[in-house]
Amino acid sequence: MKKKIRIIIEPGCISCGRCQDLAPAVFDIADRARVNADADIQAHEEAIKEAARQCPVQVIKVQEE
């Protein structure tokens, strides 16, 4: 069975918007990036992992549970 993932955004986000471009249903940017409370994270796993790879300050951590 596929593992569930969990997103952690560590301090240091520079609000560049990249994660929101890649996964707009998941990430919101205000003063910093946040995960939408009602986002279907499992459905957007690949886009989330890509956002984590492309985050310029590497603050998006994806954990598999």
Ligand code: SF4
């Ligand atoms: S890609 Fe990284 S730095 Fe840019 S808004 Fe998202 S979390 Fe912040």
